[in-house]
Amino acid sequence: MADADSPWLVVGLGNPGAEYAGNRHNVGFMVADLLAERMGGRFKAHKARAQVVEGRLGAPGLSSRRVVVAKPLSFMNLSGGPTTALRDFFKVPVAHVVAIHDELDIDYGALRLKLGGGDNGHNGLKSITKSLGADYHRVRFGIGRPPGRMPVADFVLKDFSSVERRELDYFVDRAADAVETLIVDGLERAQGTYNS
DSSP states (O other): OOOTTSOEEEEEOOOOSGGGTTBGGGHHHHHHHHHHHHTTOOOEEETTTEEEEEEEESSSSTTOEEEEEEEESSOGGGTHHHHHHHHHHHTOOGGGEEEEEEETTSOTTOEEEEESOOOTTOHHHHHHHHHHOSOSEEEEEEOOOOSTTOOHHHHHTSBOOHHHHHHHHHHHHHHHHHHHHHHHHOHHHHHHHHBO
């Protein structure tokens, strides 16, 4: 069981490499980058095949929480290995693990936070659930469905469109706020504020 002093592990899901950086599938990395910036830290390589930043989120004092933000260096469909290795290394209860990921079945920019559940065909979640079980938090960032008959795999591995990019910074900022609220104030408060 998690207690208030246990650290949190926030895993932004994406694919490593510059060619994937702007892809819809990499929105978890984008949110992780912003959280690292807010914590005033820089990503460093970790033996768990991930880049990590350690720090605190929340107002200084009693309400701030110890947090490890991570970007797995494996491809998306192998995210479970690095996530589990980091969970073990930092002694993080599963209830304090948060995965940030793209979600096809939610309109672009909308957020949904939840604890547990299925993977909805998302290979990153599938891998984490296989390694950890399903009882971790998810921050689902809506990317919408592909247009026309475009295959899902092509859609998620394309960069956000120029129209989407106009609001992307705002939505990434809002997702980072949602992660902070989840960690500091709890799931119910975060859902009430950010679920759309």
